[in-house]
Every structure is written in C-alpha cells, then in structure tokens.
Amino acid sequence: MSFIDSLARLGEYLPAVTKPKEKPSLGQKLVWSIIAVIVYLIMASTPLYGITSTSFFKNLILEQIIFASTAGTLAQLGIGPIITAGLIMQILAGSKLIQIDLNDPDDRVRFTEAQKGLAFIFILVESALFGYVLARTSSSIGGSILFIAGIVILQLIVATFLILLLDEMIQKGWGLGSGVSLFILAGVMKIMFWDMFGIASVSSQNLPVGFFPALISTLLSHGNVLNLLVNTSTKDPFQPDLVGLVTTIVLIIITIYLTTMTIEIPVTSQRLRGIRRTIPLNFLYVSSIPVIFVAVLGSDIQLFASLAAYVSPSASSVLNAISAAFFFPPPNVSIPHSVFAIVLDPIGAVEYTVIFIVLSILFGLLWVDVAGLDPATQAQQLIEAGIEIPGVRSNPKVIEGILSRYIYPLAFFSSIIVGVIAVVATLLGAYGTGIGILLAVTIAIQYYSLLAYERSLEMYPILRRLIGE
Template identity: 90%
Template sequence: MSFIDSLATLGQYLPAVSKPKEKPSLGQKLIWSIIAVVIYLIMASTPLYGITAASFFKNLILEQIIFASTAGTLAQLGIGPIITAGLIMQILAGSKLIQIDLNDPDDRIKFTEAQKGLAFIFILVESVLFGYVLARTSTTIGGSVLFISGIVILQLIVATFLILLLDEMIQKGWGLGSGVSLFILAGVMKIMFWDMFGIASVSSQNLPIGFFPALISTLTSHGNVLSLIINTSIKNPFQPDLVGLITTIVLIILTVYLTTMTIEIPVTSQRLRGIRRTIPLNFLYVSSIPVIFVAVLGSDIQLFASLASYISPSASNVLNEVSGLFFFPPPNANIPHSVYAVVLDPLGALEYSIIFIVLSIVFGILWVDVAGLDPATQAQQLVEAGIEIPGMRSNPKVIEGILARYIYPLAFFSSIIVGLIAVVATLLGAYGTGIGILLAVTIAIQYYSLLAYERSLEMYPLLKRLIGE
C-alpha cells in the first residue's frame, strides 16, 4: 500500500460530515457559515482546562494569524494541522512525488481523504507537543505534569478535530467557501477590532488596549495625546497608535487595488472559432503564499528554539538568534511595536526587511514551480482545453514560451510587492500585521465574488442548467 493510500484509508475511518442531499440556498449557506464561525470564536475564547497561564507561545503572533489560533485556548492549534497537511499534499502532487491525477474524480476523492488523514496525524503530534510544553511552562491547577499534559492533550485533539469537521462541513456544500478561509478572516478581524475598539485595560498605564477607547480616556484625563500618535512607550509596547491606524487603512486600499489588477493574454478557442477572449493572470500572481511561508519558517524556528531550551541551552540560543531575524522588533526586545522601533534600531529594521523580501522572492518562485502555476503546466492545461494564442501553433512548447514571458516576471514582482507590504506594515505598526491584511483582503474579495456568483444563480435559475448545477 502506497503512502497516499495509507493516508486515504486513515481518512476514511475518521468521522466525517456528509454532503447535503439537496443544495442549500444562499441563506442556508450563510447561516451554517455563521454558526461555524461562532463555534470557532467560542473555542478561541475558552481557556484550556488545567492551565491558568499560557505564556509559552505569547510571541508567535504571526503564526496565530496564519493558523487562526489563540494561545491558551481550545483553538491553540487552530487550523495549523489542516493548512500544514494541505500544503504538503499540494507540494507532493504538484512536484509529481506522488502519482495522482486531480482531474480524475476517484483520485480527487483519494487526495481529499489522504489530506484529512495527514491532518489528523498532525493534530495528534502537535497536541502531544503543545500539551506537554504548556503543562511544563504554564501555571497549572495542580497535579503531576504528566496528568495535566494528558488533560490538555485530550482537549486539543477534540477541539482541533472539531475545527477540521467544521471546515469539512463548509467545503462539502453546507456553507460558503472553506472553513479555513473563514477562520483566518475571523481571526484577523478580531485582532483588528480589539486594536481599534478594545476596552480592556491591560497596560501598565491603565489605558484600554484599543486605540479609540485609549484616545477617549487620554482626552478626558488630559493625558499626553502625542503618545497615541506614535507609541514610544517601552512599558506599553503593544499599544496601537495613529500611525498604525492610517497605515492599516492605506494598505487595505492598496491591497484591494493590487488584488483586482490582472494581466490579459489574448486567446482563441478551437471549439468556438472566431470568438476571441483573454485569459486574466492576477497581478499578485503568487497571492500571499510567499509571506506565509516566511512567517511560518520564522515561527517554527522560534518554536524549536523554545523546545531546545529543555535539551540544549546553547542550541536554543542559536535558534533564538536566527528566529529574531524573522521578526521586528525581535520577540524579546524591549522596544515599542511602532515606527519608533525603526528609530531605535535602524540596522535591525534594514536586516529584517532584506531577509523577509529575499525569502519572499525565493518562496514565490518555488511555489510557482511546485503548485502547478508554472508556464509548462499552464500551457498544457490550455492545450487540453482547446485554447490557443492567436498567431501561434497549438503546441504546448510554443505556448509555454509565451506564458513564460508573463508568469515568471509576475511571480518575481508580485513576491517583492507582497513582501514589501508585509514589511512596511510591520515597521509602521499596522493593525493585524501586514500578513493579516493580505490574507483578510484576499479572502474578503474571494467571498465577495462567491456571494455574487451564488446570488446570480438564485436570481437566474437558467444559469444553473447552463453550468450543469
């Protein structure tokens, strides 16, 4: 039995959500999607039983955004195992390391089951890892570390598998889009909301965490309003400021504009002679994938550094130094998380920017090659669909050469652009981080298109028959 067959067999034995017998209406899909998000947000607000403090992972902010996780809660792992399994399976399939045809319905079902099986394996491994570390590093309710670890591990397995089932429920047609996208969007919006309107006072200066409540509190108490324009307080490094708010708004508008830009390639169809149209290539061809890989790499190095502290302090110190290059300010630096940090540590900011952008380019180019977005794969798909470029022979090699003029420059420059957006957002203290903004905007645009599509099908039933639904 092959690797993918073994994973698919495991996936088949796991509890699953059945497809709806009849396609739900748009209203029903919205209701189920909202229910899924509410359940996720409840888990992300419910502390893990057995521990009363979870400081071990407090610095993994980017990982919490990408994996829609919340430290010390039932959503500690978030969608991490699902995303990790999905990326690994997609890379294996795109690089032909596993023989599977995703155009074949049977192979596609096997691929989905294998991905679910691999995600469950990651759930088990990560639950054991996080459960043990949380029990060792956090204040607990009492009892042996092994006993507390068992309680935490069981909670993480059940809660994370429930998140997997919620994602499966939405993808099988009960909701809109995918649960992964919904949970990421909900997590980013939650962070932005608290940065703007959070009323809880968690700072040493007794100011609310949100910018607007802090502004009102400062004005009514005749405090120093200038401190809210640019945060220069070392005692309150995470206080959102006005520069961060303006940066957030500007980057959201810029990201929306860039995401909707396309490069049009004129083509004709062998099946519909005389009709010319264009194939749009997104200007941000690699989307936010490069910055996600960079952030995950840095977060994983930081995680291993924390784990290595139990085995080899010297190795932990080295890994901490390396992980510090992926974050600005570094996790343990006593520096405000605002543009003032650039003034305090300009060389660190420059070093962080160069490393982040260079790695974004590397991961962007690699992703194009392994994810089936390269010119050769795209040219083969066009030929199989009966599409040809005017004035060119319907030959994959010829079309590949034409597409290569567009795809690789797009991959290169879009990787630089998304890397720059993430870096600028970090240096200026944008709410939700640059990666969070990129993910939220991309997902929001996808849902806008999906809602428009579903609404069109309900308004014009004839379209359902035309597209075979």
C-alpha cells in the first residue's frame, strides 16, 4: 500500500460530513456559513480547561492570522494542521513525488481523503506537543503534569477535529467557499475590529485598547491627543495609533487594486475557430503564498527554540537569535509596535526588511515550480484544452517559451510586492498585520465573486442547466 493510500484509508475511517442530497439555496448556505463562524469564534474565546496562566506564550509568537488560532483557547491550533497538510499534499502532487491525477474523480477523492488523514495526524502530534508544554509551563488546576497534559491534549484533539469537520461541511456544499478561508477572514476582522473599537481598558494609562474609544476617552479627559498619533510607549507597545489606522486603510485600497489587476494573453480555441479571447494572469500571480511561507518558517523556528529550551539551552539561544530576524520588533523586546520602532531599532528594521523580502522572492519562485504554476505545466494544460496562441505552433515547448516571458517576471515582481506590503504594514503598525490584510482582501474578493455567481444561478435557472448543476 502506497503512502497516499495509507493516508486515504485513515481519512475514510474518520468521522465525516455527508454531502447535501439537494443543493441548498444561497440563503441556507449563508446560514450554515454563519453558524460555522460563530462556533469557531466561541471556541476561540473559550479558555482551555486546566490552564489558568502560562509563561509559555510570553516566549512564543504564534501566527494567529495564518492559522486562525488563539493562544490558550480551544482554537489553540486553529486551522494549522489543515493548512500544513494541504500545503504538503499540494507540494507532493505538484512535484510529482506522488502519482495522482487530480483531473480523475477517483484520484481526486483519494487525494482529499489522504489530505484529511494527514491533517488528523498533525492534529494528534501538535496536540500532544502543545498539551505537554502547556501543562509543564502553566499554573494549572492541580495534579500531575501527565494528568493535566492528558486533559489539555484531549481538548485540543476534539476541538481541532471539530474545526476540520466545520471546514469539511462548508466545502461539501453546505456553506460558501471553504471553512479555512472563512476562519482566517473572521480572525483578521476580529483583530481589526478590536484594534479600532475595543473598549476594554488594558493599558497602563487606563485607556481602551481600541483607537477610537481611546481617542474619545482622551478628548473627554482633556488629555494629549498627540499621544495617539504615534505610539511611543514601551509600557503599552500594542496600543493602536493613527499612523497604523491610515496605513491599514491605504494598504487595503492598494491590495484591492493590485489583486484585481490582470495580464491578458490573447488565445484562440481549436473548437471555436475565428473566435479570439484572452487568458487572464493575475498580476499578483503568487497571491500571498510567499509571505505565508516566510511567516510560518519564522514561527516554526521560534516554536522549536521554545521547545529546545527544555533540552539544550545553547541550541535554544541560537534558534531564538535566528527567529528574531523574522519579527519586528523582535520578541521579548519592549519596543512599541508602531513606526516609532524604526527610530529605536533602525538596524533591526533593515535586517527584517531584507530577510523578509529576499525569502518572499525565493518562496514565490519555488511555489510556482512545485504548485504547477510554471510555464511548462500551463502550456501543457492549454494544449490539452485545445487552446492556441495566435500565430504560434501548437507545440508545448514553443508555448512554454512564450508563457515564460509572462509567468516568471510576474512571479518575481508579485513576490516582491506582497513582501513589501507585509513589511510596510509591520513597520508602520497596521491593524491586523500586512499578512492579515493580504489574506483578508484576497478572501473577501473571492467571496464577492462567489456570492455574485450563486446569486446569478438563483436568478437565472437556465444558467444552472447550462453548466450542469
């Protein structure tokens, strides 16, 4: 039995959500999608039983945006195992390390089951890892470390598998899009909303954490409004400021504009002679994948550094030094997360910028080759679909050469652009981080198109019959 068959067999044995017998209406899909988001947000607000406080989180910055996770809650792992399994399976399939044809319905089902099985393995491993570490480093309800760890591990396994089922429920037609996208979007919007309108007083100045409530509170108390222009406080490093708000709005507008830009390649069809059309290539060809890889790499190095502290303090210090270059300001440094941080640590800002952008370029070009977005794969797909480029022989090598003129420059420059957006957002203290803005805008545009598509099918039933739904 092959590797993918073993994973697929595991996926088949796991509890699953069945497809709806009849296609739900748009209203029903919206209701189920909202229910899934509400369940996720409740889990992200419910503390883990048995863990009352922990110093582990002080030394570990989790990529909450990417993994839609909230430290210390039932959503501790978030969608991390699902994303990790999905990326690994896509890389294995794209690089031909596993023999599978995603155009074949049977192979596609096998691939989906294998991905689910791999995600469950990651759930078990990550739950065991975090459960033991949390039990060892926390003030808890009492009892032995193994007992507390067992309770936490069980909670993480059940909760994370429930998130997996919610994602499966939406993808199988009960909701819209995918649960992964919905949870990421909900997480980003929650952080942005909290940064703008949070009313809890958690700062040393007794100001609300949200910018607008803090502004109103300062005006009513006749305080210095200039303090909210740029956060210069080392006691309240995460207090949102006006520069961060303006940066967030500007970057959202820029990202929307860049995401909707396309490069049009003129083509014809062998089946419809004389009719010319174009194939659009997204200007942000690699989307936000490069910055996701960079952020995950930095987060994983920091995680290993925290775990290595229990085995080899020297190795932990080396890993911490490496991981610090992936974050700005660095972890455990009392520097405000605003543009003022550049003044306090200009060398760290330059180091962070260079490393982030260079790695974004490398990961972007690598992703194009392993994910089937390279010119050779695209040329073969065009030929198989009976599509030709006017004035060019229908030869894979010839078409590949033409596509190379577009794809690799797009991959290179789009990797730079998304890297710059992420870096600028971090340096200027944007709400929700640059990665969050990129993901939220991309997902929101996808859902806008999906809603328009679903609405068109409901308004014009003949379209449903034409596309075979």
